[in-house]
Amino acid sequence: MEKLIEKGLLVIAYSSIAILFIITFFIFKEGLPFIFREGLGTILGGVEWRPTKGEFGILPMVVGSLLVTGGALVIGVPLGLSCAVFLVEFSKPKVRRILKPAIELLAGIPSVVYGFLGVILLVPLIRVHLGGPGLSLLAGSIILGIMILPTIISISIDVLEAVPQSYREGSIALGATTTQTVSMVVLKAARSGIVTAVILGMGRAIGETMAVIMVTGNAVAFPGSILDSIRTLTSNIGIELAYASGDHQEALFATGVVLFVMIMVLNLVASMTRKKRIR
Amino acid sequence: MPAKIEVKNLSVFYGDFQALHEVGLRIKEHRITAFIGPSGCGKTTLLKTLDRMNDLVDGTRVEGQVLLDGEDIYQPGYKLIKLRKRVGMVFQRPNPFPLSIHDNITYGPRVHGVRDKGTLEGVVERSLQAVHLWDELKDDLKRSALTLTSEQQQRLCIARLAAVEPEVLLMDEPCSALDPISTLRVEELMLELKKNYTIVVVTHNMQQAARISDESGFFYLGRLIEFNRTKTIFTKPANKMTEDYITGRFG
Structure with a gap:
């Protein structure tokens, strides 16, 4: 009986890995032939996306993805890191016990709800006060910035909590204030872990689809300012896959391959910094 | 001789637990004072009240x-920052910051507002010389302090304190993480340092207290049982319990 359960669990464990491989294989099988046929340069470097006319340039969307992710980090990292520093270094443990689960609940809100809030609240605010269509790079950055907060905060909290108490004691005993201790010792000790938190947040931002489709306007063009509309790689797939066929469909899979590689690289970098920290 | 530190009728509570009962003693300037006694007797608690790390x-x-x-x-x-500049602490386990040797030494001065590079370089050299690390490490100042041996780390922690020019050094079992030879060398250093500092050391090690301290206090269950010149404590203890402890009958 014991043996049987062990075997069963083994099969289940391996099948989740198998599913990952099947997905990877499928994306590449659909996307790679198209990339080889059209040439990676013409796809990645092309600025025109007219799938019905046989033009498949995704550069504006690569740029759109990078910009909105960068914007999300500009908003999410300072907020998230300050929040984690406050909770670990300054607040009473009781406050942390209440606030940390609340923050982690944020991660459980469906992305469509974030998108909805963005459309109802944020987009009109931007349109009225800052101009432009409202559906914009800025709106996407703010919504994504909020969506990556739970990732950045909860990993940063773990990282800061793992910094040995003896560093803080040593610093306080030398007459340093808590602020000096945090900025000059604790954050330095936690640096690589915080980098991991940022990279994982980045991965979440770059992969987010629904909320981004709802608030960025999805125009395929290079934005002239943060108030212009953009389209990301994920939006492109999300919007068009339902009706695409033939070359068009393959081009969307190729978009998926590009996205897949970007996220893989990010995760690799994240796990490398984490390993470095353990060593 | 005037007392550098005078403890009067001191009681310390952790929640409902009373860790120290009405302790009174005088710590003399430029002397090494040792607190001895079995685990949980309150000696570390007393040490930590002297620079308010108990806060x-x-x-x-x-x-x-x-x-x-x-x-x-x-x-x-009372200004805690000024207090901790005057009364420094060396911990049981060496706890250099995860920074370079250089930045560990300059940390204290920087925290207290020293920015001038030339001044800081001077502090690094003087502090490392005071703990006899300068010659071995002067070409290696950029190295991470975490790569040093335990003894070097503990010396570095003492140098890090010396850099803020304190008056009193509190040492909480400073040699307990070191091997016997390193222990002897750190003890030698302490004897040298008492020329410039008033030193209070908590130790589990009877021989250590006998070797280095001028005065000793024996603690038991949160009470100061006996406080006297170390020679007297170790040769003619007034209290039966002190005698039993130093002769190894309990503890």
Whole structure:
């Protein structure tokens, strides 16, 4: 009986890995032939996306993805890191016990709800006060910035909590204030872990689809300012896959391959910094 | 001789637990004073009240007085930052910061507002020389302090303190993480340092207390049982319990 359960669990464990491989294989099988046929340069470097006319340039969307992710980090990292520093270094443990689960609940809100809030609240605010269509790079950055907060905060909290108490004691005993201790010792000790938190947040931002489709306007063009509309790689797939066929469909899979590689690289970098920290 | 630190009628509570009962003693300037006694006797607690590091522990309550040069460090509004600049602490386990050797030494001065590069370089050299690390490490100042041996780390921690020019050094079992030879070398260093500092050391090690200290206090269950010149404590203890402890009959 014991043996049987062990075997069963083994099969289940391996099948989740198998599913990952099947997905990877499928994306590449659909996307790679198209990339080889059209040439990676013409796809990645092309600025025109007219799938019905046989033009498949995704550069504006690569740029759109990078910009909105960068914007999300500009908003999410300072907020998230300050929040984690406050909770670990300054607040009473009781406050942390209440606030940390609340923050982690944020991660459980469906992305469509974030998108909805963005459309109802944020987009009109931007349109009225800052101009432009409202559906914009800025709106996407703010919504994504909020969506990556739970990732950045909860990993940063773990990282800061793992910094040995003896560093803080040593610093306080030398007459340093808590602020000096945090900025000059604790954050330095936690640096690589915080980098991991940022990279994982980045991965979440770059992969987010629904909320981004709802608030960025999805125009395929290079934005002239943060108030212009953009389209990301994920939006492109999300919007068009339902009706695409033939070359068009393959081009969307190729978009998926590009996205897949970007996220893989990010995760690799994240796990490398984490390993470095353990060593 | 005037007392550098005078402890008067001091009681310390952690929540409901009373860790120290009405302790009173005088610590003389430029002497090494040792606190001895079995685990949980309150000696480390007393040490930590002398630079108010106990404040970091939630639920700590202190009654009585600790006078540093005649001034009560527990009076309301007393500046903790200034206190900790004057009274430094060396911990049981060496705890250099995860920074370079150089930045460990300059940390204290930088925290207290010294920015001038030339001044800081001078501090690094003087502090490392004071603990005899300068010759081995002067070409290696950029190296991470975490790559040093335990003994070097503990010396570095003492140098890090010396850099803020304190008056009193509190040492909480400074040699307990070191091997016997390193222990002897750190003890030699302590004997040298007492020329410039008043040293208070907590130790589990009877021989160590006998070797280096001028005066000793024996603690048991939160009470100061006996406080006297170390020679007297170790040769003619007044209290039966002290005698039993130093001769190894318990503890």
